[in-house]
Amino acid sequence: MSGVLRHGVDLVHVPALRAAVEGNPALEAGLFTEGERAYAHARPDPWPHFAARFAAKEAVLKALRRGLSTEGPDAALHEIEVVREHGAPRLVLTGRIARAVERLGLDAGALSLSHAGDLALASVVFGARP
């Protein structure tokens, strides 16, 4: 699969994500990894960070054209992790998501996050694996 480029973008309404997680505490651990939760809770306001991470997961799924489970909470959300060590955030893909990326002949993916006001945005681009 040469010359392939896959792009996914997703916009999340921060108050909607906050309302959902505050209204159903099981959701936080269901959507986010330990590392993502630790990162967000270390910020003065964790919600834009949670929203941007959820947007990143959805953007990856869109780029791969992979649907979430239609039967229950999808474990694939934990297989797409946003990690931020120094500076720019990056994607860490594991399990079935990593295998899907490999099968499609894609590289590790480039991630960009942004937020303004009540909105958080993530954009993900996969190129062909060199």
Next chain:
Amino acid sequence: MGNALVSEARIVEEVQKALAKSLRRKEDPASIRLDASVMEDLGGTSLDFLDLTFRLEQAFGIRLAHTTILDHVEETFGEGKAIDGSGALTKDAVEVLKDRMGSPDGLSVGMYSDEVPRLVTPNTLARGVREILAALPPACTHCKAAQWTSPDGAKVKCGACGKDAAYPDGDSLAKAWLEKVAKEKGLFAG
């Protein structure tokens, strides 16, 4: 039918209640149509969908499948059996989804798996709950007593030790279902 302690009517009622809560809908939950598309007709987003399924797990004390049936196909029968090299659904994968989801319109070979969630209806959600409730073990796995009770008509508890019923999880039931259907229909063979 769910099981002897949780009625079919209660399953439907809890699905409608969870939908009303997750989707912040103002109408009477009982008026939510069971064949409506959760995403297209009821305005659900993928976040609402996740919230909804967590609510159903809590209401019934169950664990729904956390892996899509398409991933179960690939894990059981091999990579590429459900989703081809371009990411589209195979013919056999569409057969499985039709059976699993009650033949919704709009399933076709070559569509992408991200188009499947919009076919989900309250009926589809109720089906997943029902499959797990129907697998209530005959006796308590903690104390071996066969005295199930359900004070609230949704969560089943042991009448002897008081622990919640340990249902099999949705993924193991989905996998067993898949193996049976694939065998009956001769899917994923070659």
